[in-house]
Amino acid sequence: MTSQTIVIGIILAVLVLGGAGYWYYVNDASYAHQFIGGESISNWDFQGAYEGNAELEEKAHNEIARLEGLIDNEEDDNTDYTVYISIANQYDLLGDGENEYAYLKKALAIDPEHTGLAWHNLGALMERLGAFQTARDAYSRAVQAQNQILQYQMAYLIFLTNHFPEDAPAIEGVLNEAKLVYGDNPTLFEIRARWLEETGKIQDAIDMWKKIRSLSPQAAPVIDSEIQRLQGLL
Structure with a gap:
């Protein structure tokens, strides 16, 4: 199941440092x-966004050195949690999963329960x-730590529908919990619609797209095309 969306245009990569909460x-x-x-x-190695570009790789290494100088720096406004996450993000750009993992664990040592960012990035x-x-x-x-952050709910749902689409109880459970926080959210409905299609529930997917259209009338032409495509599968 694709994680690309038509209406909302979800883009979920490694989150940076916005809206992470308290540490x-x-x-x-x-x-x-x-x-x-x-x-x-x-x-542990993968193709990082900077890998193979000498200038960008040097930039990442310089940023890592700068950030390491902020650790335990009482004069800096950043907490060590945010610094560790930032260093991990630089290693992600370099495709160095082992060091990224090491710094995410350092962030988790500071707060494994109340902040979801390190858990999300680890996921x-x-x-x-x-x-x-x-x-x-x-x-x-990540969701347990901060279920009020929509990006964490979305990332978890997209992951489940991509890799565990047959686990309906888990997916429905996360969707229902998210609805308690966000109500009738078109982004969450879109994830559900695509999952329903992936699991062969075409009419249910069509019905979900109709709900999305009622919530996002400005996207009606695109949604109608999606509904028409699905009707052709019945």
Whole structure:
């Protein structure tokens, strides 16, 4: 199931530092993260956005050095949590999953319960590296930490519908919990509609698109095209 959307245009990559909430100090050691279901990573490297571009790679390394100088810096406004996340993001750009993981664990050591950003980014990393059970756990923890942040709900739902589309109870559960926070949200409805189509429930998907059209009348021409396409599958 594609994660690209027609109406809302969801783009979910590694989140940066907006809307992450508050941080509660625990310690600056690494969080004792455990892989799920016996999963492990044999190759931590991937094609980062900066990889292969010498100028951009140098830029990332310089930024890492700058950020490391902010750790435990009482004069800087950033918390160590945000600094660790920022360093992890630079390693993501370099395609260095092992160091990205290491710095995400440092952020989790500071706050594993009240802030979802590190969990979300860990989920994205584990998904990229193919550890889907571990990614699922991380995405779930991001939502548990801050279910008021729509991006975390969306990321978890898209992950589940992409990799565990047969787990209807889990997907419906997350959708229902999200509805309690966001009400009739067209973005969440779109995720549901695409999942329903993927699992062969074409008429249910059409009905969901009709609900989306009522919530997003400005997108009616595009939605009508989608409905027409689905009607051709009946």
